[in-house]
Amino acid sequence: MRVAIIGAGQLGQMLALAGIPLGLQFRFLDRSADTPGGRVAPIVVGEFEDPAKLLALAADADVVTFDWENISASALAVLGNKVAIHPSPQALATSQDRLLEKQLFRQLNIPTPAFAAVDSREQLREATRSIGLPGVLKTRRLGYDGKGQFVLRSEGDIGKAWKALGAQPLIYEAFVKFTREVSVIGARSTGGEIAIYPLSANVHHNGILRHTTAPYSHRSLQQQAQRHLRRVLRHFDYAGVLTIEFFVVRGRLLANELAPRVHNSGHWTIEGAATSQFENHLRAILGWPLGSTEARGHSGMVNFIGTMPEAAPLLRQPNLHLHDYGKSPRANRKLGHCTVVERSAARRDARLRKLLK
Amino acid sequence: MRVAIIGAGQLGQMLALAGIPLGLQFRFLDRSADTPGGRVAPIVVGEFEDPAKLLALAADADVVTFDWENISASALAVLGNKVAIHPSPQALATSQDRLLEKQLFRQLNIPTPAFAAVDSREQLREATRSIGLPGVLKTRRLGYDGKGQFVLRSEGDIGKAWKALGAQPLIYEAFVKFTREVSVIGARSTGGEIAIYPLSANVHHNGILRHTTAPYSHRSLQQQAQRHLRRVLRHFDYAGVLTIEFFVVRGRLLANELAPRVHNSGHWTIEGAATSQFENHLRAILGWPLGSTEARGHSGMVNFIGTMPEAAPLLRQPNLHLHDYGKSPRANRKLGHCTVVERSAARRDARLRKLLK
Numbered sequence: 183m184r185v186a187i188i189g190a191g192q193l194g195q196m197l198a199l200a201g202i203p204l205g206l207q208f209r210f211l212d213r214s215a216d217t218p219g220g221r222v223a224p225i226v227v228g229e230f231e232d233p234a235k236l237l238a239l240a241a242d243a244d245v246v247t248f249d250w251e252n253i254s255a256s257a258l259a260v261l262g263n264k265v266a267i268h269p270s271p272q273a274l275a276t277s278q279d280r281l282l283e284k285q286l287f288r289q290l291n292i293p294t295p296a297f298a299a300v301d302s303r304e305q306l307r308e309a310t311r312s313i314g315l316p317g318v319l320k321t322r323r324l325g326y327d328g329k330g331q332f333v334l335r336s337e338g339d340i341g342k343a344w345k346a347l348g349a350q351p352l353i354y355e356a357f358v359k360f361t362r363e364v365s366v367i368g369a370r371s372t373g374g375e376i377a378i379y380p381l382s383a384n385v386h387h388n389g390i391l392r393h394t395t396a397p398y399s400h401r402s403l404q405q406q407a408q409r410h411l412r413r414v415l416r417h418f419d420y421a422g423v424l425t426i427e428f429f430v431v432r433g434r435l436l437a438n439e440l441a442p443r444v445h446n447s448g449h450w451t452i453e454g455a456a457t458s459q460f461e462n463h464l465r466a467i468l469g470w471p472l473g474s475t476e477a478r479g480h481s482g483m484v485n486f487i488g489t490m491p492e493a494a495p496l497l498r499q500p501n502l503h504l505h506d507y508g509k510s511p512r513a514n515r516k517l518g519h520c521t522v523v524e525r526s527a528a529r530r531d532a533r534l535r536k537l538l539k
Numbered sequence: 540m541r542v543a544i545i546g547a548g549q550l551g552q553m554l555a556l557a558g559i560p561l562g563l564q565f566r567f568l569d570r571s572a573d574t575p576g577g578r579v580a581p582i583v584v585g586e587f588e589d590p591a592k593l594l595a596l597a598a599d600a601d602v603v604t605f606d607w608e609n610i611s612a613s614a615l616a617v618l619g620n621k622v623a624i625h626p627s628p629q630a631l632a633t634s635q636d637r638l639l640e641k642q643l644f645r646q647l648n649i650p651t652p653a654f655a656a657v658d659s660r661e662q663l664r665e666a667t668r669s670i671g672l673p674g675v676l677k678t679r680r681l682g683y684d685g686k687g688q689f690v691l692r693s694e695g696d697i698g699k700a701w702k703a704l705g706a707q708p709l710i711y712e713a714f715v716k717f718t719r720e721v722s723v724i725g726a727r728s729t730g731g732e733i734a735i736y737p738l739s740a741n742v743h744h745n746g747i748l749r750h751t752t753a754p755y756s757h758r759s760l761q762q763q764a765q766r767h768l769r770r771v772l773r774h775f776d777y778a779g780v781l782t783i784e785f786f787v788v789r790g791r792l793l794a795n796e797l798a799p800r801v802h803n804s805g806h807w808t809i810e811g812a813a814t815s816q817f818e819n820h821l822r823a824i825l826g827w828p829l830g831s832t833e834a835r836g837h838s839g840m841v842n843f844i845g846t847m848p849e850a851a852p853l854l855r856q857p858n859l860h861l862h863d864y865g866k867s868p869r870a871n872r873k874l875g876h877c878t879v880v881e882r883s884a885a886r887r888d889a890r891l892r893k894l895l896k
Contacts (some may be wrong), residue, residue, distance in 0.1 A: 199556055204850060205863025205875070222559060224577050258698050471855040478835065498828040499566060501813050506562025509757060518562070 185469060186243035186265070188230060190219025190373070192507040192516065193444050196452070197249065198222045200460035206468075209251075218507045219249065232258035240265045242463045243466050251277055251442050252324060260395040268372070268421040268467035269442040275443045276418075278461060280322045280353045287437045290413040294437045295429070300352040303344045309354035310334060319343045319449040321350055323345040329453040333357065338408060358436060360429035364398055366407035369423045369462040370415040370467040376510060377462060378408050379455060379475040384448040386428070387483030392448045393534060394483040395527075396454065406435045414440060421446075423463040446485065447518070454481030454523050480521040480530040484537050496520060499533075540825060541566070543600035545587060546607030547576025549834060549864040549873065550801050551632055553809070554606065555579045563825075564813040567606075570598040574862045588614035597622045600823050608634055608799050608846070609681060623780040625729070626799040626825040633775075635800045637679045637710045644794045646768040647682060651794045652786070657709040660701045666711035667691060678701045678707055688746060690714065714793040715793060717786035723764035726819040727772040727781045729826040731829035735765050736812060736832040739804040742785070747871060750891060751804045751840040752809065752884075763792045771797060780805075780820040792875065803842065803873070810860045811838030811880045829888035836880040841894050843875040853877060856890075 183205050190210035195218035200207040208223035215227050228235030230253050237260060240246050241399045243475075245266045251497035255271035278280045287294045295430060298309040298334025300319065313523070315337070321330035332343040363386065368378035380397030381404055411426055424444035428435040457465075465472050489511055495505055504519040519535070524530040540563050543553045547567035551573035555565040565580035572584050585592030587610050594617060597603050602623045603615075612628035633639045655666040657676065667674060669704030670692070676688035689700040695846040696845045720743065725735035738761055766785070768783055782802035785792040805816040814822075814830025821827055830843055846868055856879070881887040 195559070199559060202552070202556060202865075203860075203862045205847070205861075205865050207578070221564070295794075323694075392839075465854060468851075470851045473854065474857055491564075494827045497822060497830065500831055503560075505560045508559075508562050508564075 183208070183245075184243045185464065185467075186211070186246045187219065188236075188239065188246065188248045189252055191216035191249050192218045192220035192505075192509075192518075193220055193235075193509065195247030196449075196458075196460045196505075197247075197444065200452075204461070204464065204466060208238060210241065210464045211235055213303050220508065221508060228501075230495060233257070234335075236260050239457055247441055247463070247467050248274070257364050266384055267423065268469070270418055270420065273418040273420055273424070273442045277440050278323055279351075280320055280439065281351070283440055284353065284355075284437075286414070286417070287410075290410070290417060292410045292437045293434065294414065295358045296356040298354050299351055299431045300354045303340070303348065306344055306352070306354060307340055308336075310337065310340060311329060313354060313356045314433075315359040318355050318357055319347055319389070320355065321347055323351065326484045329389070337375055338422050339487060358429045358431060360431050362430040362435075363396075363427065363438075364403065364407070364430055364435070365425055365427045366404075366411050366446040367423060367425045367443060367459055368408070368411045368415065368475075369466040369472050370420045370458070371466040371472055372421045375466075375472050376474045377457075377472040378411060378414060379459065380404065380477050381407055382450065386446050388514075390485070390487060390516070391446045392485055392487070393538065394450055394481075395530065395534065396447075396450050396481050397477045397484065402433065403430065403435060410435065410437060416520055421469075422457050422467050428527050446481075446519075449505070449519050450481035450483040451475075451525075452505075454478055481521055481523050482530045482534040482537070483519055483521045484534065486520070487516055488513050490517040500535075540564070540602075540845065541600045542821065542824075543568070543596045544576065544604065545593075545605045545610055546604050547574035547582055548860075548890060549564050549577035549866075549875075551606030552864065553806075553815075553817045553862075554760060554801065554820060555606075556819045557809075557815055560820065561818070563821060566596060566600065568586075568592055575866065590617040591615070602826050604820070605631070605800055623729075623819045623824070626659045626781065627775055627777065630775040630777055630781070630799045634797050636708075637677055637796065638708070639679075640797055641710065641712075641794075643771070643774070644767075645863045647767070647774060649767045649770060649794045650791065652715045653713040655711050656859045657711045660705065661703055663709070663711060663809065664694075664697055665798060667694065670711060670713050675712050675714055677710050677712065678704055679710050680708065687745070688801055710854075715788060715792075717785045717788050719755075720783045720784065720805040721760065721764070721787055721792070722782055722802060723761075723768050724782045724802055724808070724816055725765070725768045725772065726816070726829050727777045727825040728823040729828055732823075732829050733769060733772060733774055733852065734814075734829040734832045735768060736805065736808060737834050738760065738764055738814065739807065741804050745871075747842070747873070748889070749842055749843060749844070750895065751807055751838075752887065753804075753807050753838050753840075754834040756884075759790065760787065760792060766850055767794060778826075780816050780826050793873055799883065803876075804840075806862070806876050807838035807840040807878050807880075808832075809862075810878050811835055814846040835884055837884045838880050839887045839891040839894070840876055840878045842873055843877070844873055845870050847874040856894075 190212035210219040210225040241323035384394040425441040567576040567582040579727035739753040740755035
């Protein structure tokens with residue numbers, strides 16, 4: 183079977199590394215051949231929305247999927263009914279727009295922080311009054327890793343926030359005092375089978391994921407997350423892996439955002455779960471049976487951001503699994519990660535503390 | 540770091556799949572681009588002993604290693620001191636010749652079945668008298684997966700055996716009534732660090748490995764195997780993974796052969812050990828710290844030989860890890876394998892019985 187992937191970053195590379203042992207063949211589309219994906223499979227080099235490049239990518243493919251979801255549904259229309267596209271362009275479109283995303287959560291009775299659309303400075307002022315301060319003004323589109331966000335702490339910030347982000351569709355959200363950030367990752371196959379991983383607990387700095395521990399064992403939260411995730415998966419008649427990030431507020435989950443793809447907070451599943459999120463994404467979009475999402479031990483994942491540590495000293499640590507994406511260093515760029523799997527949460531946490539020093 | 544691999548079969552592919560996450564870059568040399576390795580990294584297409592091809596393979600490489608060990612030390616001489624070669628050509632040369640191999644075992648006080656060199660029909664007759672019947676006549680070179688072997692059961696077989704295999708250097712070995720076949724796999728780094736996996740118990744049909752279970756927990760045998768393996772590793776000042784296959788006879792190990800590389804009986808380490816044999820081979824030849832060889836649960840590995848089963852029905856089985864090498868089917872050809880990891884040996888054995896039906 184042939185899998186075409188739009189985007190050849192580390193997520194695409196890890197999809198291919200999971201799929202090659204299953205006998206799958208991969209092809210990527212990305213703007214540069216010098217990408218993590220391009221080192222493990224052939225790559226079509228070009229713009230993501232170039233019809234000729236999309237057709238070249240999809241030629242002979244059994245399914246088209248994504249490492250990068252910010253491609254317009256209209257650009258994908260060129261593929262017509264020639265090839266299956268999973269997840270669906272509709273799910274992508276929703277995930278691309280923070281307002282549509284929040285409206286979907288509301289429609290599906292999934293709690294969210296208070297939010298309001300903002301298209302003018304006046305609407306921003308109104309939103310700060312109705313929702314309150316502090317709050318976060320965000321671009322509706324193309325925000326990731328903390329980009330396109332402005333925290334307002336007082337009325338005096340309204341002008342600065344508008345100057346920083348105005349003149350594009352925005353959303354204002356209540357600033358949530360959360361006790362924890364968690365994510366739920368699950369797969370739904372084209373046949374409707376669903377498999378959901380245990381919760382990941384995530385720590386962000388400046389909007390970028392720094393480290394994750396899993397499983398985050400909390401029965402009520404796990405149940406809430408699964409209920410919410412199932413609703414979204416069914417709503418889209420979804421195929422593939424989908425991630426929802428939540429804030430935990432007084433024992434309750436508030437949905438922050440969804441990602442229609444494998445997710446950084448699920449990298450621990452490579453060594454820490456019976457089946458990785460990458461393998462399950464492929465099994466889901468091919469209509470194959472899903473693999474067990476059971477955790478094997480207690481995992482901790484640490485992102486390497488901006489600089490990549492040397493391999494040998496790290497590998498001196500027992501049971502440490504290194505992932506170097508082979509990218510050139512740049513400030514705030516995710517260059518790799520490592521995962522430790524321990525027999526107890528306490529040992530895992532001790533390992534993490536040492537790694538984060 | 541750049542790793543050049545001579546041979547691009549499934550072993551080479553699995554080395555690359557283990558090394559890409561470590562940030563390593565790979566290049567292969569093989570006779571065809573349509574090989575498992577050639578699907579995950581660039582490949583130089585040519586004869587293994589072609590000096591120009593070997594130089595092209597090794598250009599810019601930090602280390603040269605092997606997926607296929609039947610290359611002559613003299614051919615490798617073209618690489619001179621330009622690049623590190625691990626394991627050493629000397630270890631390769633010994634493994635290529637069943638007589639040198641057995642003589643080395645004897646020199647290192649590692650018990651073997653009785654054996655004698657055979658270069659004439661008369662020597663064969665003498666060997667059957669001194670060693671006894673039944674026995675196995677084997678070519679000294681280029682035998683693998685049961686090829687180049689003839690079992691003699693009575694004096695009447697001497698003529699047939701000679702006709703089948705004569706006119707090349709041969710070895711006659713006592714036919715061993717073993718209770719079990721086991722292998723020990725271990726790595727030694729360029730810095731001299733040694734890490735040894737728990738024993739694998741192997742079942743062959745017609746000289747081809749069919750299935751493996753591990754860990755084969757037997758304290759005395761494990762100790763014997765580790766002692767023997769350490770002697771061989773130190774003898775060669777070896778770097779990389781080395782495998783010794785043994786017969787178990789009345790609680791004692793008799794060495795059958797060695798392989799200066801990762802081994803089919805160690806495929807279970809991908810999912811069933813803290814660090815796979817492939818990752819440890821790379822860490823060893825790069826002089827990096829070795830990873831833990833501890834087993835995670837009880838693994839069973841089944842080879843797919845001649846025909847590759849369909850993926851989806853197999854993946855319906857829980858916790859089954861599929862490896863399809865993407866090779867075209869051919870009688871007696873290893874096309875893939877699968878591994879199951881269970882919490883108990885009894886459960887693992889039940890899974891294996893079902894898989895082997």
